[in-house]
Amino acid sequence: MKSAVVLLPGLNRDRDMIAALTKISGIPPVTVWQTDTEIPDVDLIVIPGGFSYGDYLRCGAIAARMPVMKAIAEKADKGVQVMGVCNGFQILVEAGLLPGALMRNDHLKFVCREVKLRVENTNTSFTRKYAPGQIIRCPVAHHDGNYFADPETLARLEGNGQVVFRYAEGSNPNGAIDDIAGIINERGNVLGLMPHPENLIEPAHGGIDGRALFESALGIAA
Amino acid sequence: MIKARITVTLKNGVLDPQGKAIEHALGGLGFAGIGSVRQGKVFDIEVDGSDRAKAETELKAMCDKLLANTVIENYSVAII
Numbered sequence: 001m002k003s004a005v006v007l008l009p010g011l012n013r014d015r016d017m018i019a020a021l022t023k024i025s026g027i028p029p030v031t032v033w034q035t036d037t038e039i040p041d042v043d044l045i046v047i048p049g050g051f052s053y054g055d056y057l058r059c060g061a062i063a064a065r066m067p068v069m070k071a072i073a074e075k076a077d078k079g080v081q082v083m084g085v086c087n088g089f090q091i092l093v094e095a096g097l098l099p100g101a102l103m104r105n106d107h108l109k110f111v112c113r114e115v116k117l118r119v120e121n122t123n124t125s126f127t128r129k130y131a132p133g134q135i136i137r138c139p140v141a142h143h144d145g146n147y148f149a150d151p152e153t154l155a156r157l158e159g160n161g162q163v164v165f166r167y168a169e170g171s172n173p174n175g176a177i178d179d180i181a182g183i184i185n186e187r188g189n190v191l192g193l194m195p196h197p198e199n200l201i202e203p204a205h206g207g208i209d210g211r212a213l214f215e216s217a218l219g220i221a222a
Numbered sequence: 223m224i225k226a227r228i229t230v231t232l233k234n235g236v237l238d239p240q241g242k243a244i245e246h247a248l249g250g251l252g253f254a255g256i257g258s259v260r261q262g263k264v265f266d267i268e269v270d271g272s273d274r275a276k277a278e279t280e281l282k283a284m285c286d287k288l289l290a291n292t293v294i295e296n297y298s299v300a301i302i
Contacts, residue, residue, distance in 0.1 A: 058291055101293040106239050
């Protein structure tokens, strides 16, 4: 299956993401620039992490208003899988493709370490290769990962199984409400998560817990 | 030329860790009796023309589309 990686000024995890997608699918992703208004036919569009536009105004706020986001919204409407990691997640919520907001970490410090995640919903195209409730390791690196949503939105997310990844007990690195680390849209084709699964896909990384996410989304037999 | 000041603040009920840190720092400087501190943003914007009502509509659209994240923030527009 084919994939695309979105490039914006200030992102810095694009190379890692391209490497992960290439290694796992065997096909290098096409790259899409922020001003592109059309995206080639692919099965998965990924917005990687970093600090687009220097986090000016709010993390992801300016990137979310770039022309490429309209093209991504159109693809999402057609059912194409879209995944945002870290800054990519922030961009998806700023663009309104996912609900809620990502705020400054509650302890006000940049956090860069490994956390444990619980896979809460394996009935998605991104997580089907995990076991329900599986605890996986995953690195995080962010300053604004403190997920927030109003009570009605939270109730809807929980009720629909849209909370896909949760920080395992004692692992919440940022104060995110209800330990939310990653959510999916109602339709189940737009996923956003703060942790970096692309950095745990081969033994040289120290583990392969992130690999199943890409294998799921790309329809690859493990 | 119309000059406006837009103020963006966090909604009630949204935690403001930066405001809390500032509050503690003020306490540390010896300022007593601080109820709370909430941090916000101010934008000073100049708009061409002299139609204040039109400018205000435009400025509110700017807030809705970019300057504020209405999931967590409120805004106010003042023509000055």
